[in-house]
Amino acid sequence: MLTTIRALGGATASLALLLATPMAAQTAPPHAPQPRPAATRSLPATEALARDYVATKKAPGIVIAVGGPDWTSIHAAGRTAADANARPVDADTLWRVYSMTKPITGMAAMMLVEDGKLKLDQPIGDFIPAFKNMRVLTDPATSLASRPAARPITVRHLLTHTAGLGYNIVTKGPLLKEYERLGIIPASVNAQAEVAMAKARPTSLEEFANRVAGLPLIADPGTTWSYSIGLDVLGRVIEVASGMPFERFLQTRMFGPLRMTSTWFQVPESAKARLATNYAFAGDTMIPVDPAATSVFLQRPSFPYGGAGLVSSARDYDRFLHMLLNGGTLDGRRVMKPETVALGMSNLLPDGVTFGGVDGGTGGEAGPKMGFGAGGSVYLESLPGRPAKGTYGWGGAAGTIAFVDPARRLRGTVMVNYFPADRWPLRTDLVRALASDLAQPVR
Template sequence: MFVRFALSAGLLATVAGAALAQMQPAPQPAPRAPQAAPAPGGMLLPNTQALFDGYVRDGKMPGVVGAFGIGDMPPLFVTSGRIAQEATAPAAGPDTLWRVYSMTKPVTGFAAMLLVEDGKLRLDQPISDFIPGFKNIRVLTDPANSLASRPAARPITVRHLVTHTAGLGYNIITKGPLLKEYERLGIVPGQVSAQVEAQAKLVRPKSLQEFASRVATLPLIADPGTKWSYSIGLDVMGAVIEKASGMSFEQFVQRRVFTPLGMQSSYWTVPRGETGRFATNYLYAGANRIPVDPGATSVWLQPPSFPYGGAGLVMSARDYDRFLHMLANRGTLGGVRVAKAETVATMMSNLLPAGVTFGGIGGMTGGTQGSALGYGAGGSVYLADAPGGFSKGTYGWGGAAGTVAFVDPVRRLRGTLMVNYMPADRFPVRTELTAALAKDAARLHP
């Protein structure tokens, strides 16, 4: 399936330690009331429903929601379990709120493509046109041992940011002296829990523009346009979007994406009145499943330092399906056109610079493996038909807490999986979901 934002092993350990210190004893899955009869989506997709029910029954996750659609048909929602492990927690459903982490990246990539459509950005335009600090970027010469650097061979462009080829780092990937500089300057655009956030906010920049300006002072890990490396590129892209659009990043996304698509449950900051449908996020520490960010006291109830274009959104399965439905429809939804068909086609095409390949990324940082993969604006792209029924051109990405999204533009299929636990690769949910959906498809179309 698709790659997702993840946490470094060190940060996972920090979160686990903070949470375990408050837990006596460590929680186990709570007894559950009998499950209700399957929803219509579950009756039409029985293998997927059985898979979800098994996850919940076996205590792997308190609850799970899937949204699957084809063409202009409304989504089929498959649900099981609750939004938290307590037996009294509400049932998980289409409007439950989930932390989508790196499934924010396709939204940011789409926002960038809207500005390309508007003529306010060009894919191969240097970002120093908007953030002057990037005019004199440098590249590390001995990354394992020092911050020694040389002038970069070329400028960073919009294309580089949206495809992770800018040469930027990520606190979950970068190592050595550069990682220490990222941490010293607060180049950590994401949040996990109230405990971790209290420390992160002390050093993190207070605005997108300050964040981008700090990033511009640091050397790159490679010349722009020469290497795919998971990065903070989509976070820096948010700062470019602000300058190019003349409004804040969150305002632009709200006006050009969420509002026209009727996405009413997508938040950078969750309103306190919505905590009753906000799922708890869990962390697995050994055999213990720890509630690292309960919905009622979540770090997302407070405004972030700035909107994180790479990992900042909380959304419902219904909302993310609307976004995917628009992509599958080449820019329209419900009679409203939010982008030209060619804009969406470009976004979901392979935008990697010449000579750069994307071979997948595994472990805690994701799980996409194999050949015949490219990269579009904020998500991976199949360059050939793939096992499991995905067509050439299928686009998607996932999140650190287990979420997944994909669009097959040939078959006009779309799918969203919502769960919240870390690490995302604790269970082979993505592989098992692909198999279950294939069985259901064969049943519906023998």
């Protein structure tokens, strides 16, 4: 089961989702929550892509949300499960977004930077004393022997996966065994796996962070990009700095003001019918890994996983991205300053550190020159058939995709739920479909 968790638990990387064609003004369909649509434009290739993924049994259901500053277009096809009588998917279907939780946690931290309660280069030991004297492995392949770290872990390091922390999907050797022994696996797979994992896992963010602090790092902070539990630890920093539980901070400062009414760490009973089933491919056969009716996401998690814990809808996640695209404002409500959003979507990597992408099996890809911002990757150059320079985003281990392209004033969310995330070339397919749609004149 631990092998399954390693394959599924982390999530993902950047998105090859943008287009070489400048965008014209477009209008949201009547159901989209936009107050002043500008013009009408259909996206037939994107609509056809959604239908094709279902017709060719690549996914039981798929929802694609695409938009600009003043328009939203949502395309849905298929059902919440492979069963013929399953509920049709729509903009409010619920999906496991796994590591698409990370940009939400990252931007929550940026809100506290804006408030003056956090500084990017502030040691996290100021908030979690156990992190004041970290150590670094000296022989990671064979032992837990360590030396004092050269510098403290900072908020910037947690945001950008440069803290020297590990992750069960990438860490190896004795440190991985300690992560597993101490339950430092902040992700949910299914109800069966949760029975074992909950016994080992800490029951609060405070205990989780303190256990992490008691283990050596894989590298000195600020020296190496390594996919990590940094955004999960950041959840604890957020609750100490804000003076309220992490999940309450998200609800109070982000989900509530943005009217994200379908984003949770635990799906309530009232919304259970909207949850999609998660599948795993065995060859061409889809096997239900986490059936909706008995999903682990109907249970309360051991603690809120800031790196991989949320369930959300295409409509809700699109509202988060729309706020970022609009510089911190949505429907007349400002939740972040424009300069805060711009900083969070910029390259925040420490000097001398580079990011080259992650394995596609976790939902990511190795792309062109990229940096890293607040919980998501940032494209540092524009290439044909790729996102424009400045595109910020991340994905999820179950195939979900999200991006914001400030240069082309475009945002996008794709919701599916299957493992592995790279079973189909969904990013490439969407790039082509959107390029075709956006090359057509507005009508």
